[in-house]
Amino acid sequence: MKVAVVGATGMVGEVMLKVLAERDFPISELLLVASERSVGKKLEFKGKEYTIIGLSDAIATQPDIAIFSAGGNTSLEWAPKFAEVGTTVIDNSSAWRMDPTKKLVVPEINAHQLTTEDKIIANPNCSTIQMVMALDPLHKKYQMKRVVVSTYQSVSGTGVKAVQQLENEMAGVKGEMAYPYPINRNALPHCDVFLENGYTKEEMKLAREPQKILDDRTFSVSATAVRIPTAGGHSESVNVEFHNDFDLSEVRKLLSETPGIVVQDNPDTNTYPMPIYAHDKDEVFVGRIRRDETQRNTLNMWIVSDNLRKGAATNAVQIAEYLVEKGLVATKTSAIS
Numbered sequence: 136m137k138v139a140v141v142g143a144t145g146m147v148g149e150v151m152l153k154v155l156a157e158r159d160f161p162i163s164e165l166l167l168v169a170s171e172r173s174v175g176k177k178l179e180f181k182g183k184e185y186t187i188i189g190l191s192d193a194i195a196t197q198p199d200i201a202i203f204s205a206g207g208n209t210s211l212e213w214a215p216k217f218a219e220v221g222t223t224v225i226d227n228s229s230a231w232r233m234d235p236t237k238k239l240v241v242p243e244i245n246a247h248q249l250t251t252e253d254k255i256i257a258n259p260n261c262s263t264i265q266m267v268m269a270l271d272p273l274h275k276k277y278q279m280k281r282v283v284v285s286t287y288q289s290v291s292g293t294g295v296k297a298v299q300q301l302e303n304e305m306a307g308v309k310g311e312m313a314y315p316y317p318i319n320r321n322a323l324p325h326c327d328v329f330l331e332n333g334y335t336k337e338e339m340k341l342a343r344e345p346q347k348i349l350d351d352r353t354f355s356v357s358a359t360a361v362r363i364p365t366a367g368g369h370s371e372s373v374n375v376e377f378h379n380d381f382d383l384s385e386v387r388k389l390l391s392e393t394p395g396i397v398v399q400d401n402p403d404t405n406t407y408p409m410p411i412y413a414h415d416k417d418e419v420f421v422g423r424i425r426r427d428e429t430q431r432n433t434l435n436m437w438i439v440s441d442n443l444r445k446g447a448a449t450n451a452v453q454i455a456e457y458l459v460e461k462g463l464v465a466t467k468t469s470a471i472s
Contacts, residue, residue, distance in 0.1 A: 136160070136161050136162055136163060136199045136200060136459065136464075136466060137162075137163060137164040137165075137166070137196065137197075137198045137199045137200075137466070138155070138160070138162050138164070138165055138166065138198060138199065138200050138201075138202070138455075139165075139166040139167075139168050139193045139196075139198040139200070139201040139202070139217075139222070140152060140155075140165070140166070140167055140168060140201075140202050140204075141168040141169075141190065141193070141201055141202065141203040141204065141205050141209070141213070142168070142169060142203060142204040142205030142206070142209070142227075143167040143168060143169050143178060143187065144167075144169045144173045144176065144178070144187065145169075145204055145205065145294070145295070146291060146294055146295050146298075146443065147204040147227060147443055147447045147448055148169075148204050148205075150443045150444060150447065150448040151202055151204060151447075151448040151451065151452065152167075152178070152180050153448070154417075154444065154448045154449050154452045155180075155452055156180060156181050158452060158456070160452060160455065160456065161459060163466075164196075164198075165180055165185060166188060166193050166196060166198055167180070167185045167186075167187050167188065168187070168188055168189070168190060168193045168201075168205075169187045169189075169205070170189075170205070170209075171189055173187045174187050174188060174189045175187060190209075190213050190216075193217075194213075194216055194217055194220055194222075197220045197221060197222065198217070198222050199222065199223065199464055199465070199466050200222065200223050200224075200225065200455050200458065200464055201214075201217045201222050201223070201224045201225070202224075202225045202227070202451050202452070202455065203224060203225065203226040203227055203228065204227040204228070204447065204448075204451075205228070206228055207228040207229050207230040208230075209228075210224075210226045210228040210230040210231065211230045211231075214226055214230070214231070214255050215255070218254035218255050221254075222254070223253070223254055223256070223458060223463075223464045224254060224255045224256065225256050225258060225451045225454050225455060226255060226256065226257055226258060227258040227447055227448075227451055229260065229336070229340065230257075231255055231257040232257040232259060232260070232340070232344060232347075233343060233344070233347065234257070237253075237255050237256065237257050238253055238256050238257065239257045239259055239344060239347045239348050240256055240257065240258070240259070240348075240450075240454050241259060241264055241267055241268065241271075241348055241450060242450070242453040242454055242456075242457050243268065243271075243393075243394055243395050244267060244268070244271045244348055244349070245348055245349075245350065246453075246454065246457045249454075249457065249458065249461075249463055250463065251463050251464075251465075253463075256454055258447065258450055258451045258454065259340075259344050259348060259450070260337070260340040260341065260344055260446075261292060261369060261440075261442040261443075261446025261447055262286050262288065262292075262337065262340070262341055262360065262369055262371065262442070262446070263340060263341055263344040263345060263348070264419075264440070264445060264446050264450055265369065265371065265419045265438050265439070265440035265442075265445065265446060266282075266284060266341065266345065266371055266373060266438060267344075267345050267348050267349065268393070268395055268396060268419040268438075268440075268445075269373070269390060269393075269396060269419060269421050269436060269438050270282065270345065270349070270373075270375065271349060271393075272389045272390065272392075272393045272396075273375065273377070273381075273386065273389060273390075273434070274349060274351070274354070276379075276381070276385075276389060277377035277378065277379045277380075277381050277432070278353075278354075278377055278378040278379055279354040279375055279376070279377055279378075280354055280355075280376045280377060280378050280432075281354060281355050281356075281357070281375075281376040282345070282354065282355070282356040282357070282373060282374070282375050282376075283356075283357050283358075283373075283374040284341060284356065284357070284358045284359075284371055284372065284373045284374070285358070285359045285360075285361065285371070285372045286326070286337075286341070286358070286359070286360045286361055286369060286370070286371050286372075287322075287361055287363045287365075287369070287370040287371070287372075288326055288337075288360060288361065288362050288363065288369045288370075288442070289362075289363070289365040289366060289367050289368050289369055289410060289442060290313075290318055290362065290364065290365070290366060291366060291367045291442060291443055292326070292362075292369065292442050292446075293313050293314070293362070294313070296311060296313040297313035297314065297318070298366060299311070299313075300312055300313045300314065300318060301318050301319055301364055301366065304317055304318065304319035305319050314362070318362060318363075318364050319364050320364065321364065322361050322362070322363050322364075323361065323362040324359065324360075324361050325361075325362065326338070326360035326361070326362055327340075327360075334358070335360055337358075337360040338358040338359060338360045339358075341356055341358035341360065342355075342356045342357065342358055343356075365410050367410060367414055367441060367442065367443060368409075368410025368411070368413045368414055368439060368440065368441050368442060369410070369439070369440060369442040369446060370408070370409075370410060370437065370438070370439045371437070371438045371439070372435070372436075372437060373435070373436045373437075373438055374427060374433065374434070374435050375433065375434045375435075375436070376427075376430060376432060376433045377432045377433070377434070378432065379432065380431070380432050381432070381434065383424065383425070383426060386424060386434065387400060387424055390421050390424075395417070395418055395419055395445070396418065396419050396420075396421055397418045397419070397420050397421070398420075398421050398422065398424070399412075399420050399421070399422040400421070400422040400423065400424045406422065407422035407423050407437060408420035408421065408422045408423075408437055408438065408439035409439060410439055410441075412439075413439045413440055413441045414441055415441060415444065416441055416444065417441070417444050417445050417449045418440070418445070419438060419439075419440045419445060420438070420439045420440065421436055421437070421438050422436075422437050422439075423435065423436060423437035424436055
C-alpha cells in the first residue's frame with residue numbers, strides 16, 4: 136500500500152504514525168504530507184527519515200490510501216482531489232461526517248457498509264466514537280429511546296496550543312491562549328463554537344453522529360460538552376433510556392464480550408475508568424454501570440477512552456485495515472520508488 140498521512144506534523148498525525156507502526160500496517164511507500172510551512176521538514180517512521188511534502192505533490196503520486204487529519208477546510212478542498220485520482224480518503228475532520236453521500240464509520244459497528252465506491256470515508260468525532268462503542272450492543276438488545284450525555288474532555292482534543300496553555304498555566308507562565316479563559320483549575324462548558332440553538336458544534340456532533348453510525352433515527356441524544364484540565368483522554372457520563380428493561384449482569388456481560396470494550400466496574404475495589412488508565416490504549420473503558428432509580432428502563436454508565444487513539448488515529452487506521460482486508464482498495468503501480 137502506498138499511504139499518505141495528511142497532517143502528519145499535527146497532534147493526531149503523530150499518533151497516526153505511531154499507530155500505523157504499532158499495528159504493522161502494510162506500507163510499501165509512505166508519504167508524509169502537511170501544509171506549505173512544514174514542507175521540507177523531516178519526520179521519522181520505523182527508524183527511517185521522511186521529508187514532508189505538499190498536498191499537490193502527494194496527489195501526483197496517486198496514493199492508494201490517504202488518511203487526513205488536517206482540519207475541515209483542508210479536507211473539503213483536497214479530499215475530492217485525492218479521490219479523483221483513485222485514492223481512498225479516510226478523513227478525521229468534521230467536513231464529511233453528516234454528508235448523506237459519505238459513510239461515517241466505526242469499524243466494529245458499521246464497516247460492513249463500505250464498498251469500493253466509497254472514496255471519501257468519514258471518521259466520527261472522538262467523543263462520539265467511544266460513546267457508540269458502548270451503546271451499540273445495548274441498543275441492539277434493549278433498543279434505545281433517549282441518551283443524555285455530559286462529557287469531560289481533555290485539552291488534547293483542542294490541539295497542541297491548548298495543551299501548551301494548560302502546561303503554561305500549571306507552571307505559572309503567561310502564554311498564548313487557546314481558550315477564552317484559563318483551563319487549569321477550571322472547567323469550561325464550551326467545546327467548539329456556539330450555534331444559534333445555544334448548543335456547541337461538539338454537542339450537536341454527539342446528537343447527530345450516533346444516529347447515522349447506528350443507522351437509526353428513532354432515538355435521541357442530548358449533550359453537554361465540557362473541557363477539563365486533563366492532558367489526554369475523554370470521559371463521559373451517559374444516561375440511556377431503553378424501550379425494554381435490562382438486567383445489570385447481562386449489561387456487563389454484553390459489554391465485556393464486545394470487541395474493543397473493557398469493563399472496569401467494581402465499586403468495592405474502587406475500580407472504574409479514568410483517563411490516566413486509558414492513556415495510550417485503543418480500548419474504550421466502561422464502568423459505574425448502574426440502574427437509574429428515578430426512571431424505568433434507564434441505565435447510567437461512565438465511558439473513557441484515549442481521544443487521540445480510538446477517538447481519532449486508531450479508528451482511522453482500523454478503517455484502512457478493513458479496506459485492505461476486504462479488498463476494497465486496490466493498489467496502483469507506483470511511478471515513484
